[in-house]
Amino acid sequence: MKHITFYLDFISPYAYLAFEKFPEALLGHSYSVSYKPILLAALLKHHGQLGPAEIAPKRDWTYRQVLWLARQQGVQLQLPASHPFNPLALLRLAVACAAQGLPNRYVCETLFKHVWHGGFEAADAPRLQALTQQLAPQRAPDSDAVKAQLKAHTADAIAQGVFGVPTFEIDGKLFWGLDALPMLQDYLAGDPWLASAWNAAAAVAPGVRR
Secondary structure: OEEEEEEEOOOOHHHHHHHHHHHHHOOOOOEEEEEEEOOHHHHHHHHOOOOHHHOHHHHHHHHHHHHHHHHHHOOOOOOOOOOOOOOHHHHHHHHHOOOOOOOOHHHHHHHHHHHHOOOOOOOOHHHHHHHHHHHOOOOOOOOHHHHHHHHHHHHHHHHHOOOOOOEEEEOOEEEEOHHHHHHHHHHHOOOOHHHHHHHHHHOOOOOOOO
């Protein structure tokens, strides 16, 4: 049985769509999964990148595309009232719901739907309070231990080479994005082509640096 680490941030609509399609895409394969919340903004800062919602034309395209993708895939999705927003409260709540900081699928689903269903403000204080009561975390989300664990998750992601969400790690290999699910499925199926292609892609030298 293969183990998959699913790196996610609830701020990402692509992470939500991947979360919804994940079980269906890997149906028939034997695997276990850990959901690991991380702070996307910290990844972007580390790699010197802006998020899609921080580039005006890309922001508009991103929202249009995810609405279309959700419709094509039969996934309920409404854009929140404002985006991007500060996701720390949601990430810390997710971490607080498990002793090892790895929330189960129900917790992740509840948090994703809090953001991507209904068109509400994701960071609205009364909504966050109600969400916390619903999930009844094992630890206080604002505790130093929970904050440290979220930072550790994010540092682990950076050390693994993760640069965005959703990212799926398996056997030390990273599969990035919603559109990587079929590739991950092929890997689990043992497609021998992937082994040679993986190494060939890593051997390409950069022709110019900026």
